[in-house]
Amino acid sequence: MIHIAIIGSGPSGCYITDMLAKKLPESQVDLFERLPTPFGLVRAGVAPDHQHTKNITRQFERTLSRENVRFVGNVHIGTDVSYAELKKHYHIIVFASGAPIDRKLGIPGESLEGVYGSGEFSRWYNGHPDNANLNPLISENIAVIGNGNVALDILRVLSKDVEQLRKSDISQNALDKISNANIKNIYIIGRRGAEDVNFTPMELQEVMSQSNLTFHIDTSNIPELPPEYIQEERLRNTAKNLEIFHNTKTQVSTADTRSINIHFLFNRPISTIQGDTSQVSSIEFTRNNATSSLSANSKNLISLNVGTVISAIGYTSTPIPNVPFNNNNGMFEHQNSCIESDVYAVGWCKRGANGVIPSNRTDAVTLSKDIIADLENTVPLPHKEGFSCISTLLDERNIKSVSYNDWQVINKAEIDRAITGKPREKITTVSKMLNLLN
Ligand SMILES: Cc1cc2nc3c(=O)[nH]c(=O)nc-3n(C[C@H](O)[C@H](O)[C@H](O)COP(=O)(O)OP(=O)(O)OC[C@H]3O[C@@H](n4cnc5c(N)ncnc54)[C@H](O)[C@@H]3O)c2cc1C
Structure with a gap:
């Protein structure tokens, strides 16, 4: 079993998850997200009156519900789980954490x-x-x-x-x-x-x-x-x-x-x-x-x-402790998407805050090919435990992760509370979202 961790569930995280989960059916792809809700800037950047653009989430929902994909929401990598811990338990790590800091x-x-x-x-x-x-x-x-x-x-x-x-x-x-x-x-x-x-x-x-x-x-x-x-x-x-x-x-x-x-x-x-x-x-x-x-x-x-x-003059990425970062351009340090051995970046945290949603798909297509080629050159893979060890760490730290089914509960609550004409009424605090899951 190949254990893959993707950090960030915006467009680039969803696209690379989809491609790797499809092309490597023997893998388990865990998609970590710091919020209990997925989809990054599609949910929280794209203007609310542009619902046609936000409809891409229907496609991303299908990715999240794939058998070999696990959504792990409400887990902040670098704070709740360290980079070193991810490296210990996963064969491949991909940062797709975007560029949320205003220039x-x-x-x-x-x-x-x-x-x-x-x-x-x-x-x-x-x-x-x-x-x-x-x-x-x-x-x-x-x-x-x-x-x-x-x-x-x-x-x-x-x-x-x-x-x-x-x-x-x-x-x-x-x-x-x-x-x-x-x-x-x-x-x-x-x-x-x-x-x-x-x-x-x-x-x-x-x-x-x-x-x-x-x-x-x-x-x-x-x-x-x-x-x-x-x-x-x-x-x-x-x-x-x-x-x-x-x-x-x-x-x-x-x-x-x-x-x-x-x-x-x-x-x-x-x-x-x-x-x-x-x-x-x-x-x-x-x-x-x-x-x-x-x-x-x-x-x-x-x-x-x-x-x-x-x-409105652009954005930079947030550094994650011990992950090589270029302070001059505000992105992760990488060579052709590769940060270090078996660790990659995709989307805005790699390219900078440039490009629309489909640009992240193009980026993910190239990266998925590179990752598969790199994997072919590293056989046999060492044994790793993947999420079972991360889950133990989260329990020890009293951190409640949010699964795909949990997200469905939040999603339904938002749709149910919307007044006529609104597609949803978003829940705007993490505690209220988590309370729905108890
Ligand atoms: C205001 C705004 C409006 C836009 N409107 C459009 C539009 O109308 N049409 C269009 O095509 N494009 C639009 N874009 C561009 C589009 O949103 C981006 O191309 C795309 O979202 C970049 O995807 P990404 O996955 O790299 O980053 P993001 O979408 O930012 O996703 C990053 C994800 O990583 C998570 N994350 C960050 N750090 C961590 C961590 N340490 N641990 C766990 N999770 C983490 C974040 O919470 C987030 O969910 C807009 C951008 C902005 C800023």
């Missing part, structure tokens, strides 16, 4: 209250136990820093018609806070130009189609066509994005519900976040093609009054 802007004022990373912000509206209780919407004016799809997700969730959000699996706490917030302005701020955004046109168009929004875009500084330096693979998206910016009229919303002003501000490198006592009150950025609606001070900086700042 810092690295500017003064970043630690003020009211400044959030997009990771924690999206965990808030997705009901992740780590951030479910945030209270981020205390101001009429919100700044979102960054020009990628996550920034667009945040913009869309904050400004979407609340009746539509009610049909999503947004956490009740976030839904209540968004419905009661008096948001007037959302500024989406990029340090480079509109020609350099990383939005995908479909996501951009989705935002631009919301009828309750009034858009403010200074098209006089936006080129009609992609500049020459734009690389071939980005040309199509860039051209389409520029077309969308030019075709979106600075329209005044006619909707009688929430009407929110959306300001796209380009070429605005943010330099400082300022606050009254401990709370954010404004941000400053370098004057660069300033528009008249913003006030410039004597240092040639533009100042904007905002009470919430959300930075």
Whole structure:
């Protein structure tokens, strides 16, 4: 019997589990997850109104219910079970632990209250136990820093018609806070130009189609066509994005519900976040093609009054004690996915926080082939005990692991407690989830 441990049940963990369990039917694949719930960012990152994207979990459910796969939730590798213990009891270890740490802007004022990373912000509206209780919407004016799809997700969730959000699996706490917030302005701020955004046109168009929004875009500084330096693979998206910016009229919303002003501000490198006592009150950025609606001070900086700042500028991984880690790029140290003999990495903890869900499948396909080739070169395999020894350790440490059947109990409870129209109402504390299992 080959004992395989996968750490992390997001897309990359689920894909590699599926491939190894299928190709090595004589193996036992144990999928460790620090939360009682599986699926990583599909559950806690992907925007709640994008249920079509979250539907990939149906496929992952089939993986988790395979005969030679064991889901081991509520077990934090590196804290509850050490790397050395895993190495002792498993033939193969694969880290698929993602990149949950928000990158810092690295500017003064970043630690003020009211400044959030997009990771924690999206965990808030997705009901992740780590951030479910945030209270981020205390101001009429919100700044979102960054020009990628996550920034667009945040913009869309904050400004979407609340009746539509009610049909999503947004956490009740976030839904209540968004419905009661008096948001007037959302500024989406990029340090480079509109020609350099990383939005995908479909996501951009989705935002631009919301009828309750009034858009403010200074098209006089936006080129009609992609500049020459734009690389071939980005040309199509860039051209389409520029077309969308030019075709979106600075329209005044006619909707009688929430009407929110959306300001796209380009070429605005943010330099400082300022606050009254401990709370954010404004941000400053370098004057660069300033528009008249913003006030410039004597240092040639533009100042904007905002009470919430959300930075969406990327993520790094969390180190695990004694697992080689590269502090410069924030990922595990590896050579072609191999961290050390019989230990591998896949997904965002290996490649960095880049790529959509299917990119992790491609990554897992390559890795599964490499692992199988490496296994063929290491015969005979030493005898190892796998989960039976880990289970003893967990009992000794009084840690209740969550099985696939347990997850089904939590899953059913979430579906049962949802009000009409919502696919589920997430349970947002680990203790409440575990209480269901007693
Ligand atoms: C806000 C946001 C929105 C996104 N929206 C989309 C989208 O709409 N469409 C799309 O295709 N892609 C989207 N993506 C990208 C997609 O989510 C990633 O490509 C994918 O989730 C990366 O998969 P992963 O398995 O490497 O990491 P993750 O999904 O982060 O999974 C890592 C898992 O490991 C667990 N873990 C971490 N450390 C430990 C440990 N020590 N012990 C045990 N378990 C551990 C975590 O709890 C987590 O479950 C989005 C990303 C973000 C951040």
